[in-house]
Structure formats: C-alpha cells, structure tokens
Amino acid sequence: MNPQTRHNLLDKLRIGPWLILAIITTLVVSFLYPHQLGVLLWSLTKLCWGAYLGYWIDRSIFPYARPDGFNPDRDPKERTLWELLMLRRALIIAAALLALGLGV
Template identity: 80%
Template sequence: MRLPTVTPQTRYNLLDKLRIGPWLILAILATFVVALLYPHQLGVLLWSLSKLCWGAYLGYWIDRSIFPYARPDSFNPDKHTNEVTSWEALMLRRSIIIAAAILALGLEV
C-alpha cells in the first residue's frame, strides 16, 4: 500500500480549510465557559445557533431559487465583458440575501 505524498498544493489546501480554525476554537471555548458558569443558558445558546444556521441555509437556497441562472460559482467571465464587476455583484447579492435571512430569523421576525 502506497501512502499519499504531501505536495505544496495539498498542504495549501489543508491550511486553506483550517484558516477559520482559531474562530472555531474560540467558539468551543466560549461554549465551555457558558456551560461551566451558566449551564442553564446552554439551551438558549443552542436555540440561537440553530436559528443562525437555518438563516444561512435558507438564505442560500432563497438566492439559488430566485436567481437560478446567475450563480457566483458557475459564473463564466469569458462570456461577459466586465467580469470583475459582474462576479462581485453576484457575490454581493448572495451575501445580502443570506444576511437578510439570518437577521430575520435572529430578530424573530
């Protein structure tokens, strides 16, 4: 059995995936602090996190269903003359829709 070789590209991909790692560690530590100091608040924390996740999920799918033809990940700059502005506008549109869905669920609207 041959072991996979680690190339600079694979190393970059792994580091790229772990770039949010410090925030995840901080969130886990904060959850443990809440669990130690205020264990009765864990349900509230779980409820808030679930609303945040549902808002992000619903916002993403709302964007995909409203704009099925204009997805940022399938944008082909060769077909457009002003590729940077068009791609940035698609990403900005998606982030605004997702942020609106998160805020709506977070504010219990």
C-alpha cells in the same frame, strides 16, 4: 508534503482559531451558566437555518443568475458581474440571518 497539499491543508484550517474560540466560550458558558446552553443551542439553530434559507432563497429567486455560472477569469465584464452576483447572494443571506436572529 508538497507545497500544494500544505497550502490546501492551511486553507482548510484558516477558520480553526474561531472554532477553538467558539468551543472554549461554549465550555465557559456551560460551566458558569449551564441553564443557558438551551438558549445558545436555539440561537445557533436559528442562525444555521437563516444561512440555509438565505442561500436557497437566492437560488430560487434568481435561478438563471447564479455566481457559479460565470467565469471571472475569462472576461473583465464577467468579473464585475460575478462580483455583483456574489454581493447579492451575501446580502440575501445576511437579511435572512438578521430576520431569524432578531425574530422570535
């Protein structure tokens, strides 16, 4: 396995411990409190929708100021702009997650 392939594999697995922890805690909840699995599923569904809607809200409000339209390696000014665009998108997605997570 060449170093680049190994790096790509490790990059894809970097979230692995969190996934394993989520699976373990879900199994614990299902064993101790099986009646709570519906609540867990409903909460996960709302969070997934919040992330999806937040992304598309950002894209629809700012169709011409998307982060993928800028090359941060080309110009230092563009790097700052790219960072601000990414921060804007993260804030909009976080707001949508909070709205659906704290809502009904």
